[in-house]
Every structure is written in C-alpha cells, then in structure tokens.
Amino acid sequence: MSTTAPRRGRRPGSPDTRAAILAAARQRFAQQGYAATSVRGIATAAGVDSALVHHYFGTKEDLFVASLELRIDPREIVPVVTAGGREGAGERLVRLLLSVWDDEESRLPLMALVRSVFEPEGKALVPEAFGRLILRPVGEALGLDDPERRMTLVASQLVGMVVLRYVARIEPLASAPAETLVATYAPVVQGYLTGPLP
Amino acid sequence: MSTTAPRRGRRPGSPDTRAAILAAARQRFAQQGYAATSVRGIATAAGVDSALVHHYFGTKEDLFVASLELRIDPREIVPVVTAGGREGAGERLVRLLLSVWDDEESRLPLMALVRSVFEPEGKALVPEAFGRLILRPVGEALGLDDPERRMTLVASQLVGMVVLRYVARIEPLASAPAETLVATYAPVVQGYLTGPLP
DNA sequence: CACGTTATTCATCACATGATGAAATGTGGC
DNA sequence: GCCACATTTCATCATGTGATGAATAACGTG
Known part of the structure; x- marks a missing residue:
C-alpha cells in the first residue's frame, strides 16, 4: 500500500x-x-x-x-434595465436580479459581498458602490423625479427579497419559481419607481 | 498626584x-x-x-x-397588530416595527440579533423563532388565506427596510421621519396581506 | 543533462483569543 | 472587631490565527 x-x-x-x-x-x-x-x-x-x-x-x-471578482460588470446591467423606458422597468429589474442570483456562479461572490456589509471592516463601502454604480445610473436614465428616494425604496424591497430567499433561505420564498416572484414584486417595485409618493 | x-x-x-x-x-x-x-x-x-x-x-x-434580552416580549406585540382587523393591519405593523427600532434601547439587542443571522453559528435559529413567534400568529389571527406566503412577503419588505435604514444606514431612508415611512410602506404591506396574489 | 524557476510543504513567530484558578481587597452580619 | 462572602485583578494555559523563510520536489528551457 x-x-x-x-x-x-x-x-x-x-x-x-x-x-x-x-x-x-x-x-x-x-x-x-x-x-x-x-x-x-x-x-x-x-x-x-x-x-x-x-x-x-x-x-x-x-x-x-x-x-469577490464578479463575472458581471455592474455597468452592463444598467442599460438592460433602462432600455425600454420606465414602464416595464420594475419587471425587468426584478427579473434581472433573480437571474443573477439564481446563477450558482454569480451567487457566491454576491453572497460574500452581502455578508461583508454586516461585518465591521466592510463598512459602508459596498452600499456606497452599489448606489453609485447601479441605483443612481438607473434612476437617472429612467428620468425619475426624486431618483434617490425612489431607488432607495426599490432597493429596500429587493434587498429584503434577496436576504430572505438566498441568505436566510426562508420558505416558501426560497423555493418559489422566479416567475412567480417577478409577478409578485414587479408591481410594487414599479410603484416605487413611478407611482405617487407621500 | x-x-x-x-x-x-x-x-x-x-x-x-x-x-x-x-x-x-x-x-x-x-x-x-x-x-x-x-x-x-x-x-x-x-x-x-x-x-x-x-x-x-x-x-x-x-x-x-x-x-440579547429584549425589553419587549414578542408575544405582546401580536395582539397590538391584530386588534382592529385586517384593514389597518399593514399600517399598524409598519408603525410598530419602526417605533421599536427607533427606540435606542431596543435597537441594540435587535441589531445583534439581525447580525447573528448572517454569522455561521446563529444559523436559521433566529428566523425560525421570528416566524414562529410573530409571523405565524399574526397571519393566523388576521385570518389570511395562505398566511405563510403572505407573511413572508411582508417580512421581505420589512427586513429590507430595517437593513437599509438601521444597519447599512442608507440615505435618505436612514433620516426619514417615521410617519413618512409608514405612509410609504403601509400600502405595500397591506397589499401583501390582503391584496390579490399571482 | 544541467540549471533556473515555479510549486509545494515544514517549522516557526508573534500575537490574540477564551478560559481558569489563585490571590487581594472590600462589604455586611454577628 | 471578626469572619464569611462577594468583587476584583493577576498570572497563566491551551489554542487558533495570519504570516514568513527555508527546504524540497517537479517542470521547462538551454
């Protein structure tokens, strides 16, 4: 032997x-x-x-x-969401986000990124970059009024969805088919984008 | 000296x-x-x-x-939300959550609790308890159809709000007055509670 | 084949951590 | 005032960490 x-x-x-x-x-x-x-x-x-x-x-x-190297350049996804005007933007955003997170290979770096937000060293670096690279460009390209506020509301819904579905893996969210979630969340996100604000 | x-x-x-x-x-x-x-x-x-x-x-x-000792017994908050029927339930939920998190003394333990969800040891213990102690009782007391699914959707929005406002401290969410947020989120939460689902 | 380069492990450092047991100092009851 | 007890620090362990430098083995080029 x-x-x-x-x-x-x-x-x-x-x-x-x-x-x-x-x-x-x-x-x-x-x-x-x-x-x-x-x-x-x-x-x-x-x-x-x-x-x-x-x-x-x-x-x-x-x-x-x-x-942490992502396979996707964040700047690439901005035009995908904004092309087509503000009408279907909510749906496109939700669908794109789910497709990225449902891809096994993109998921790991993203998860590490999300986790780093909750650790002391990462600080506000990641959220800041996220806002600057994605939220702000999308908001501006869609020509929203008060883009910062609207995009933050959008982020609050999407972050919650991601955390529960992928990080905490809460059922039935974790196993729901992506298209069901698109149908569920798209109207809400669209409302944050173009609906009336209090 | x-x-x-x-x-x-x-x-x-x-x-x-x-x-x-x-x-x-x-x-x-x-x-x-x-x-x-x-x-x-x-x-x-x-x-x-x-x-x-x-x-x-x-x-x-x-x-x-x-x-981690909370000053609030989770079981106490269930009747506060459910009393008054399902109509104003969304608004009462959002307002209650904000009032708890805006209280300096309750915030620290809650923050530690949230952080523990993202660490390896805490595992799914906290989310499980949260679901069992709050989400399920509220859903059932309100007599919702498909309570698990609806309450998970509610949680996904509220978790996102809490994470962005209190943990990551994203503006303008972090400094927005509570009542503005109640006005903003209550309709969405109410929709998840009693609106049509796809 | 010889030789420099790269890939790999071993031995080791300095340091921080969680934990324990003994010693020192105060407080309260009799 | 004395003595049991609670409170506090010191000294110390065993362990795990990130990191470095030297030693060994395979590879690639001449």
Whole structure:
C-alpha cells in the first residue's frame, strides 16, 4: 500500500491548485463571511498547506477581494434595465436580479459581498458602490423625479427579497419559481419607481 | 498626584459593574456581530478585567444570549397588530416595527440579533423563532388565506427596510421621519396581506 | 543533462483569543 | 472587631490565527 502521505515539493502533473484555492475561498467567504473564515480553513478545504495560499494571493484581505471578482460588470446591467423606458422597468429589474442570483456562479461572490456589509471592516463601502454604480445610473436614465428616494425604496424591497430567499433561505420564498416572484414584486417595485409618493 | 493604578480586590462603593459589562457587551455585539467581538474588548470598554466578565456571565456565548434580552416580549406585540382587523393591519405593523427600532434601547439587542443571522453559528435559529413567534400568529389571527406566503412577503419588505435604514444606514431612508415611512410602506404591506396574489 | 524557476510543504513567530484558578481587597452580619 | 462572602485583578494555559523563510520536489528551457 503506497502511503499517499503528501510529500513536499512540487506535485506532478499540472493541477490548477490556484483555482482550487480560489474556489474554496469563494465558498467559505460566501458561507461564513470574512471574519469567521480562516486562511487555514481555506487551505484545508483546498487540500493544501496554508502557506501556499499566501504564496498565490498575498494577505487574507487580498484573497478576499480576489474571491469577490464578479463575472458581471455592474455597468452592463444598467442599460438592460433602462432600455425600454420606465414602464416595464420594475419587471425587468426584478427579473434581472433573480437571474443573477439564481446563477450558482454569480451567487457566491454576491453572497460574500452581502455578508461583508454586516461585518465591521466592510463598512459602508459596498452600499456606497452599489448606489453609485447601479441605483443612481438607473434612476437617472429612467428620468425619475426624486431618483434617490425612489431607488432607495426599490432597493429596500429587493434587498429584503434577496436576504430572505438566498441568505436566510426562508420558505416558501426560497423555493418559489422566479416567475412567480417577478409577478409578485414587479408591481410594487414599479410603484416605487413611478407611482405617487407621500 | 494620586496614581489611580487599579488596585486589585473589590473596589469601594457599590458600582453596578455587572450592568456596565452588559451594556458594553450589547453595544459591541450590536455593532460588530458575535465573531468579531472579543471578551477582552468588552472588558476594556467596561473598564474591567476580562476575568470579571467570565465571573459574572460564564462563557462568551452565555454573555451573548444575556445581551440579547429584549425589553419587549414578542408575544405582546401580536395582539397590538391584530386588534382592529385586517384593514389597518399593514399600517399598524409598519408603525410598530419602526417605533421599536427607533427606540435606542431596543435597537441594540435587535441589531445583534439581525447580525447573528448572517454569522455561521446563529444559523436559521433566529428566523425560525421570528416566524414562529410573530409571523405565524399574526397571519393566523388576521385570518389570511395562505398566511405563510403572505407573511413572508411582508417580512421581505420589512427586513429590507430595517437593513437599509438601521444597519447599512442608507440615505435618505436612514433620516426619514417615521410617519413618512409608514405612509410609504403601509400600502405595500397591506397589499401583501390582503391584496390579490399571482 | 544541467540549471533556473515555479510549486509545494515544514517549522516557526508573534500575537490574540477564551478560559481558569489563585490571590487581594472590600462589604455586611454577628 | 471578626469572619464569611462577594468583587476584583493577576498570572497563566491551551489554542487558533495570519504570516514568513527555508527546504524540497517537479517542470521547462538551454
């Protein structure tokens, strides 16, 4: 029986260990947040010594931002929502958001991002960027009156939906088909966008 | 100059050190969550040795649950919302929620509670309790059809509002007067309670 | 094949954490 | 005033963390 004790030094073949580490990091940061995730835990999950993690990505914080890389450029989604005028905008927004979050690969970084909002270090950096990159452009492109207020209301509904459906996984929200949710939330979001405000 | 080096042993007078520790714990758990808060940090904030923290409240986890003590019995709020039938229920719910969260003293434990949802250990315990103690009783007392689904929708809007207003502190939501928010959200919540569902 | 480069582990540091037990100091009852 | 008790700090452990530098093994190029 060949004891497969991990000898040290380079291992044969060309396994993409770097990618394995990154995947493990994404997984754990998404599930546990930044503080509760340890470099050693990531290393173990990737079947690798913790020093290797530092070798590829420098510090833990560097690894975190590396794991946050989104596959979607936020600026790409703005025209998708705004094209077509303000009438169907609520529906398009809800549908787009759900499609992104329902995609397994986009979900992990997004989850880590959301979690970071609730940790001390992330501070208001993420919400600020979110507002500047998405909410404000969409609001302005739709030509809304009082865009800041309206887009914040929209965000309050969508954040609640995302948190309950994907983070806390509350039923029956978590298992509801996307189209049902579109039908449910689109009118409300549309109301926040173009309806009367008190 | 009398060197006020903290001598050891009991200190004179009768300072309620236990309460000071509890207050410091509340503050820090609410602001940073469970994992990122250290017993030593709490002790320092309370001007006290960390061993004293262990002396009064046993383990860190014990201290956490002690700091979670709400001044409001969740069961008390159910009749407040349900009394008066389903017509004004949406408005009463929003107003009650805002009044609780706008009260400085209730806010800290609630914040810690919300933060714990996003940490690995809290798991689904808090959402489950919330659903069982509040959402379900309210839904049933109002005699809704499909209470689970409707109350989850309500929760998705209210959670979003709370997260943006109190946790992330997004403007203009954070500084909006409570009554404006009642006027804004009550119709939506009422719609989820008694309106048609797709 | 030799040799520099890259991938990988080991050993180790410095540090912070949660926790415990002993010692010191005050308070209240007799 | 004495003595049991509650309150407080000190010294200390075991553990886990992020990080670094040296050593070893495979690879790629000449």
